[in-house]
Amino acid sequence: MPSVLIPMADYGHDPTEVAIPYSVFKAAGFTVDFATETGKTPECDRKMLKGITGTLLGADAKAKAAYADMAATSASFKSPKAWTDPAFSLDEYDLVMLPGGHDKGVRQVIDSKAIHDHLARFFPGTSRSTDGAKKTVAAICHGVQILALETAKIDTDLSASYKSIIHACATTALPSFMETSIYNTTRLFLGDYYKTYGACTPNVEDYVKCGLDNPEKQFSAGPGMLGGKMNEPFIVEDEGFRYVSGRFPPDAERLAERLQGLRKHVLS
Structure with a gap:
């Protein structure tokens, strides 16, 4: 069965964007591992789980239950791999899933040169034009920024373009x-x-x-705020690479379900 890696910051990821895909993957029989910078147990953004922000802006009941179950039962979540370990590699995985989140703690992943280098080596294996490793990458919300941003560009003028890992791909992300x-x-x-x-x-x-x-041709923002369709699930699947992206938490379940079908097809 497919093997999945979910890289996470020590703190700050959106619980829906982690736990809902995890629950879909586990239900499908996938092996799911986690990785943090030094192997520390991660924690998702408490603002999306508790208090007034958790109630008004945060995860829904289904996502909160999925997060609680994942945190309590996943051995890999409790003891993740360390992406800075010299022995760490993405090569053993079929799918890499990059969750997002708004808390500034997620910059630990977005800013990581080590993660960027691992993904740069892994991503060519997602090409649909080869018969090689047949890898898959998925990202949602700020997770897309991990693939799309060179670390050196974070605090500079973005007027000058550059080629990111997904420079040739159709994608979405959190729209402006x-x-x-x-x-x-x-x-x-x-x-x-x-x-x-x-x-x-x-x-x-x-x-x-x-x-x-x-x-302008590659980026899709999805439904706008008018017409009541903004919260309808929306994902983008690239035609040249096995790369699938989503915008924000309401897209997480559809994204994971599409990945479930894609991976089973690829490995059949």
């Missing part, structure tokens, strides 16, 4: 209209929480587009 809207709505009581790199920094969409060959 969503990020700007939630930031403006919550900044009076949450400050710059919804801006992972701080107030006045570019949006996730800006970072992602900067590394694409043709951003």
Whole structure:
């Protein structure tokens, strides 16, 4: 059966974007491992699980239950691998799943040169044009930024483009209209929480587009705020690579289900 790796920061990932895919993968019989920088047990963003923010803005009951079950029963979640270990490699995995999250702690993954290097070596195996390793990569929300951002570009002017790991791929990520809207709505009581790199920094969409060959054609924001369809699940699957992306927590289950079908087809 397929083997999956979910890299995580020590703290801060969105619980829905971790636990819902995990539960889908486990139900399908996939082997799921986790990795953190030094092997520390990860913890998802408490603001999305508890208190008034957890109630009004956070994970729904299904995601909270899935997170509690994962944290209590997954041996790999409790004792993850260390991506900085010299022996660590992505080669043994069929699928790498990159969750997102707004808390500034997720920068531990986004900023990691080691993770970027591991993914740069792994990603060519997702090409549909070869009969090689037949790997798959998935990312959601800020997880796309891990693939789309060179570490050196994080605090610089994004006016000059560059080639990211997914430079040739169709993708989505957290759209600017969503990020700007939630930031403006919550900044009076949450400050710059919804801006992972701080107030006045570019949006996730800006970072992602900067590394694409043709951003206006390759990037899809999904349904807008009008018409009541914004929360309908939306994912993007690239035609040239086994790469699937989502925007935010409501997309997580559809993303995982598509990956379940894709991986079973690839390995059959």
